[in-house]
Amino acid sequence: MKASGTSILCEPIGGFQNLDDCEDAIASGKADLIGGARAFFVDPDYYQKAKEGRGEDVLPCVRCNKCHVPSLTGPWLSFCTVNPEIGIAHKLSKLTRPAGAPKKVAVVGGGPAGMRAALYAAERGHDVTLYEASDRLGGQLKLMDAPTFKWPLVNYREYLIAQLKKTGVKICLNTKATPEVLVPEHYDVLIAALGATPKLPPIPGAERAKTVFETFGREAEFGKKCVVIGGSESGTEAGIYLAENGHQVTVLTRQEGLALDATPIHYRETIQEFYAALPNFDFIPHAAATAVGDGWVEYRDAEGKLQRIACDSVVALGGMEAHQEEAMALYGCAGDFYMIGDCRTVGNIHTGTRDAYSVTHQF
Numbered sequence: 001m002k003a004s005g006t007s008i009l010c011e012p013i014g015g016f017q018n019l020d021d022c023e024d025a026i027a028s029g030k031a032d033l034i035g036g037a038r039a040f041f042v043d044p045d046y047y048q049k050a051k052e053g054r055g056e057d058v059l060p061c062v063r064c065n066k067c068h069v070p071s072l073t074g075p076w077l078s079f080c081t082v083n084p085e086i087g088i089a090h091k092l093s094k095l096t097r098p099a100g101a102p103k104k105v106a107v108v109g110g111g112p113a114g115m116r117a118a119l120y121a122a123e124r125g126h127d128v129t130l131y132e133a134s135d136r137l138g139g140q141l142k143l144m145d146a147p148t149f150k151w152p153l154v155n156y157r158e159y160l161i162a163q164l165k166k167t168g169v170k171i172c173l174n175t176k177a178t179p180e181v182l183v184p185e186h187y188d189v190l191i192a193a194l195g196a197t198p199k200l201p202p203i204p205g206a207e208r209a210k211t212v213f214e215t216f217g218r219e220a221e222f223g224k225k226c227v228v229i230g231g232s233e234s235g236t237e238a239g240i241y242l243a244e245n246g247h248q249v250t251v252l253t254r255q256e257g258l259a260l261d262a263t264p265i266h267y268r269e270t271i272q273e274f275y276a277a278l279p280n281f282d283f284i285p286h287a288a289a290t291a292v293g294d295g296w297v298e299y300r301d302a303e304g305k306l307q308r309i310a311c312d313s314v315v316a317l318g319g320m321e322a323h324q325e326e327a328m329a330l331y332g333c334a335g336d337f338y339m340i341g342d343c344r345t346v347g348n349i350h351t352g353t354r355d356a357y358s359v360t361h362q363f
């Protein structure tokens with residue numbers, strides 16, 4: 001529109017949040033104004049932060065479009081994956097308490113739920129220590145560096161890490177929190193955010209398959225022809241990832257299509273458009289995997305007949321195992337104990353963020 005020489009103001013909208021990108025669009029003359037919706041939804045202080053040039057403090061929208069969905073099934077109360085106050089603003093005074101006297105708080109687990117809990121607790125004036133067993137913060141979000149299409153989650157992870165550094169939360173990496181580590185510190189509050197790990201499906205030979213944790217970033221360990229057992233959003237993403245990396249991929253799904261659990265508004269279609277453009281990606285609907293063998297996967301097709309598909313490598317999705325027992329082993333290590341995120345019940349960033357918000361607003 002600008003190139004056509006129009007004299008009216010041009011205001012593009014859609015996906016603008018990064019302040020450097022907005023600045024570039026205006027400074028280069030491509031736009032006169034920038035419009036935005038989700039940027040303000042995620043971070044109500046977006047305008048103020050923009051004015052102050054604090055791009056690094058803008059909470060990133062992860063572009064999941066889940067804010068569009070709840071109105072399909074119930075009263076129009078939206079929610080946001082990363083802003084837990086959306087949808088409950090009208091009852092916050094009943095759900096939360098003003099911050100009490102400063103407490104000594106331990107958060108175990110440096111995934112998105114644990115990091116968010118540590119940030120909230122620190123913002124509320126508590127003395128917070130975050131324990132992470134591995135050498136890096138991020139939990140499952142550490143896997144997101146490898147796929148080209150998970151960059152919004154990388155941005156979110158890096159935002160959390162940067163904010164943690166700013167708040168002065170003590171971070172203990174390479175430290176598995178055990179009662180021996182925690183009890184001598186006399187914490188008032190312990191927040192367990194130990195996460196979850198993937199399970200393989202209960203079919204014969206499943207131990208030959210790899211989990212999604214063993215897929216992202218590890219495509220070199222896969223042979224040319226790959227079968228993915230499970231066509232959920234996660235299975236579809238694993239298939240897309242392998243196809244993007246040159247593998248010949250077939251996804252088996254019991255459903256009639258792929259990623260049917262993905263957000264239906266402008267998100268599932270994006271996934272579908274993505275794999276449709278990959279010539280080396282295919283899927284078989286109504287196919288229930290029954291066994292994995294040496295160089296093959298067996299499945300029951302739509303007519304109930306057993307079929308075999310030859311392959312070099314298999315990824316299998318059998319759900320996630322919450323680290324609930326490991327978390328419960330820490331019960332009694334501090335005055336108060338809370339369990340949040342995937343270790344409480346397997347969920348996603350939204351559920352873990354809501355957990356982090358609600359427990360840290362009780363003390």
Ligand SMILES: Cc1cc2nc3c(=O)[nH]c(=O)nc-3n(C[C@H](O)[C@H](O)[C@H](O)COP(=O)(O)OP(=O)(O)OC[C@H]3O[C@@H](n4cnc5c(N)ncnc54)[C@H](O)[C@@H]3O)c2cc1C
Binds near residue numbers: 195
């Ligand atoms: C491939 C993939 C794609 C995904 N895509 C999305 C998506 O698009 N949107 C979405 O909302 N969700 C997505 N998820 C799910 C999301 O990543 C998880 O729900 C989320 O990471 C759970 O957060 P968490 O903090 O509860 O646990 P985790 O991320 O599992 O982190 C737990 C952390 O605790 C640490 N830990 C465990 N025990 C101890 C101990 N004793 N001491 C110290 N540290 C310990 C672990 O090392 C780990 O770092 C995806 C997951 C995967 C695997």
Ligand SMILES: Cc1cc2nc3c(=O)[nH]c(=O)nc-3n(C[C@H](O)[C@H](O)[C@H](O)COP(=O)(O)O)c2cc1C
Binds near residue numbers: 013038067078
């Ligand atoms: C929760 C939510 C609901 C929306 N509902 C509609 C709608 O009903 N009709 C419509 O044309 N656009 C709708 N939009 C799109 C916005 O008007 C806007 O064009 C878009 O979100 C801009 O992209 P951005 O959010 O990345 O800035 C909605 C956006 C959000 C976040």
Ligand code: SF4
Binds near residue numbers: 062067079
């Ligand atoms: S729900 Fe997802 S897409 Fe919507 S504003 Fe929040 S992070 Fe962004």
